[in-house]
Amino acid sequence: MPAKDRDAYIDPDAEEDDFSAEEHDSVGSGDDFDQGTSSRGGKRGGLAGGKKGAEARLKSKGKGGDGYAWEGSISRTWDQVREDDGGSLELSVQEAIARARRKKLQQSGQAVRRTIIRHLVLMLDLSRSMTDRDLRPSRFDLGLEYARAFISEWFDQNPLGQIGVVGMRNGIGERLGEMSGNPQEVLRSIADRDKLMPAGEPSLQNAVEMARGTMSHLPSHASREIVIIFGSLTTCDPDNIFDTLEGCVKDKIRISIVALAAEMKVCRELCERTNGTFAVAMNEGHFKDVLFELIPPPAQLAAPAGAPGRSGPASSAAELMLMGFPSRLPETSPPSLCACHSTIKSEGFICPRCKVKLCDVPTDCDVCGLMIVSSPHLARSYHHLFPVQGYRPVMSMTQENPAGVPAQLACHGCSLPFPLRTLDSSANGGDAGDAAAADGISPLGRYRCPKCAKDFCSDCDVFVHDALHVCPGCC
Amino acid sequence: MDTSTTKAAREDPPAHLTLIVDLNPLQWELSSQASNDTPLSLSQFLAQLMIFINAHLAARDDNTLAVIGALPGYSVMLYSTDDSPPDDEAPARHQANSFQPFRMVDGRIASRIQEEMEKSTDLDGKTDRGLVGAITKALCHINRVNLLSVALTNNPESTSAMAPPSSQSPRMLILSISPDASTSYIPLMNSIFAAQKLKVKIDVCKIFGSDTVFLQQAAYLTGGSYLVLERRDALLQYLSMCFLPPASLRKVLATPSQDKVDFRAACFCHKKVVDIGCVCSVCLSIFCYPITRTSCSTCGTRFPLQTLKRLGYIRQPAAQANGRSKPNGTANGK
Ligand SMILES: [Zn+2]
Ligand SMILES: [Zn+2]
Ligand SMILES: [Zn+2]
Ligand SMILES: [Zn+2]
Ligand SMILES: [Zn+2]
Numbered sequence A: 001m002p003a004k005d006r007d008a009y010i011d012p013d014a015e016e017d018d019f020s021a022e023e024h025d026s027v028g029s030g031d032d033f034d035q036g037t038s039s040r041g042g043k044r045g046g047l048a049g050g051k052k053g054a055e056a057r058l059k060s061k062g063k064g065g066d067g068y069a070w071e072g073s074i075s076r077t078w079d080q081v082r083e084d085d086g087g088s089l090e091l092s093v094q095e096a097i098a099r100a101r102r103k104k105l106q107q108s109g110q111a112v113r114r115t116i117i118r119h120l121v122l123m124l125d126l127s128r129s130m131t132d133r134d135l136r137p138s139r140f141d142l143g144l145e146y147a148r149a150f151i152s153e154w155f156d157q158n159p160l161g162q163i164g165v166v167g168m169r170n171g172i173g174e175r176l177g178e179m180s181g182n183p184q185e186v187l188r189s190i191a192d193r194d195k196l197m198p199a200g201e202p203s204l205q206n207a208v209e210m211a212r213g214t215m216s217h218l219p220s221h222a223s224r225e226i227v228i229i230f231g232s233l234t235t236c237d238p239d240n241i242f243d244t245l246e247g248c249v250k251d252k253i254r255i256s257i258v259a260l261a262a263e264m265k266v267c268r269e270l271c272e273r274t275n276g277t278f279a280v281a282m283n284e285g286h287f288k289d290v291l292f293e294l295i296p297p298p299a300q301l302a303a304p305a306g307a308p309g310r311s312g313p314a315s316s317a318a319e320l321m322l323m324g325f326p327s328r329l330p331e332t333s334p335p336s337l338c339a340c341h342s343t344i345k346s347e348g349f350i351c352p353r354c355k356v357k358l359c360d361v362p363t364d365c366d367v368c369g370l371m372i373v374s375s376p377h378l379a380r381s382y383h384h385l386f387p388v389q390g391y392r393p394v395m396s397m398t399q400e401n402p403a404g405v406p407a408q409l410a411c412h413g414c415s416l417p418f419p420l421r422t423l424d425s426s427a428n429g430g431d432a433g434d435a436a437a438a439d440g441i442s443p444l445g446r447y448r449c450p451k452c453a454k455d456f457c458s459d460c461d462v463f464v465h466d467a468l469h470v471c472p473g474c475c
Numbered sequence B: 001m002d003t004s005t006t007k008a009a010r011e012d013p014p015a016h017l018t019l020i021v022d023l024n025p026l027q028w029e030l031s032s033q034a035s036n037d038t039p040l041s042l043s044q045f046l047a048q049l050m051i052f053i054n055a056h057l058a059a060r061d062d063n064t065l066a067v068i069g070a071l072p073g074y075s076v077m078l079y080s081t082d083d084s085p086p087d088d089e090a091p092a093r094h095q096a097n098s099f100q101p102f103r104m105v106d107g108r109i110a111s112r113i114q115e116e117m118e119k120s121t122d123l124d125g126k127t128d129r130g131l132v133g134a135i136t137k138a139l140c141h142i143n144r145v146n147l148l149s150v151a152l153t154n155n156p157e158s159t160s161a162m163a164p165p166s167s168q169s170p171r172m173l174i175l176s177i178s179p180d181a182s183t184s185y186i187p188l189m190n191s192i193f194a195a196q197k198l199k200v201k202i203d204v205c206k207i208f209g210s211d212t213v214f215l216q217q218a219a220y221l222t223g224g225s226y227l228v229l230e231r232r233d234a235l236l237q238y239l240s241m242c243f244l245p246p247a248s249l250r251k252v253l254a255t256p257s258q259d260k261v262d263f264r265a266a267c268f269c270h271k272k273v274v275d276i277g278c279v280c281s282v283c284l285s286i287f288c289y290p291i292t293r294t295s296c297s298t299c300g301t302r303f304p305l306q307t308l309k310r311l312g313y314i315r316q317p318a319a320q321a322n323g324r325s326k327p328n329g330t331a332n333g334k
């Protein structure tokens, strides 16, 4: 790795002329990193970084037109909602929904191959820079809040996955929570705010090495990922972090970073080389958006077209796993010993192969070794595999309805009637429809499933694609 | 918090009940046969159901109700309290012994059921998937009603599909007589998760036939109860004791709990209910054990040979399709 790259810890894009004086400072501290004296280099870099960070952020955010978060404190999401001529908000809300719908239309029909058995190390920056209050209430509090929400939602969508938590402060990586598939356990590891108080400098290298060690023993069909919430503009590392990066590439660890300050060259490099994503949060809402984009299981690169199942690099990791689906005993059943802790209890799960009692699933049976999962755990991810096709907005009843078929009076989902006036206006819906077509909004408020040709209202369209994942007409 | 909201919080919100009535004509015919211990015909069932519906509506004047019928191959909304009454319905002759609004509700539900049953007699061969359609419709309806009530209270976040139920505590009661339809396993599971998100409890009352694994899971996962009728002539008693009280009273009442929840799944290859299966690590598709295929039908992944051997796959290049003899003697559907 050329030394030039390492000097530019802060991406030139994020810098402007104004703080060229401090630029020298950073180059100096950057050189220090090569020597690997973490305390010295770290301290110097940290002092410069704190001040520089503020300006760099100002610049990077200024470009986005947002300014400092506290400068834009009056701007709120409802400012983006504009009233139409009639003073109604309906249209802009419709537009927001339509935007999401368009995205959905593009997405459906994409590769179904996704990594479902995931292993993730969530890395929290607990350095002093997290006390910055540019995100309210503070980077630390907001980061913690979103990290908790992230964990809950992540387990909701990846029920067979596991999360470990690592904190970065005082120049070392701190293991806050072991790899666990139990959401409660993971949440408990970051429940106590007082134990996580920010201090000192972060060390990306130390923390990434720690995460790498945690995931080194994992089977090949599982994914290994690191998600970093990073608030600093410096990292104080004992050694060359690019060696660590090479190790991660070799171990197929995917690193994604959400930066709260500004873009750092080393961060972008970490993400790009490992096929992860890098994002800088502009404000509170954007922070949550970019963090939550990391939740859905990443699509695997599909096998080359025409050769499904050819053992390429992606499919070589595939495995067939034998799994047992237990039945659950109620609390009223006669107590007996469990195989895992040898304690007497009534409730539990019965291994379908050896009929032994287990306390909790998912787990491996202690007697026969069969992997025991409750089938709902598996079923939670099926909607990623069989997505509902996007509904198309119906532009005019006269054009799209085959002759002789009476128009559907009520939504096929909620059974509430479509507004009647839209039927009358369908005669002149032709030209008005063209404008709306680009937006994905139906002037009639009807959205038609391409498979079963049933019409749905806008609310049901959103609900079916966001929550239900089943078309009421097709199933 | 002002006094009015604390008062409202202490009181129970009005209850919304969605009834899903399984109207499979074949199963009702079987249910009414005299060879059963306690035969129950559709008309006897409906008579008791009407009393239950009236009791629900009488418990509070702002309680709401939706009735959805599940027929072989399709499902249909039979009645909803949001519907405006049809204008053409002439006010029936007033009867001194009945409460007019109840008579109208009962009459409309009964006539709609009759309509649909007559329509469905020629659909016997259709696969049984009306139930999951009815559940998805019920969820769409609950979601829409939630959104409408949220919009009424002027909440700016009314666009979210996941908005928690505002004032109501929606509940769903499935009156089931049909056996499991394993073809609808995935849609049903997706519906269950959507119900969890909407905080809808799904109660299941199994009136006739054997246990359904998937409805058991539905009740368990959403915190509802699953009840198998022991004496079917006492249907009304069961309904009013177990399913009439609102959710907040359930804890006190000790409703019959499920003794055993079966977490089995349906395999993707034959739609058979299995307790041990082979699972593709890429997409989590479930296949029967022992494995009868070399690649995943869902994602196209080819499985490693040694894994296949370990899982009992025997390669028979000559006779792929039929006449294969397995060590365990498993019947091959294909
Ligand atoms: Zn135990
Ligand atoms: Zn076992
Ligand atoms: Zn609808
Ligand atoms: Zn459809
Ligand atoms: Zn099968």
Ligand SMILES: [Zn+2]
Residues within 6 Å of the ligand: B280, B281, B282, B283, B284, B285, B296, B297, B298, B299, B300, B301
């Ligand atoms: Zn697969």
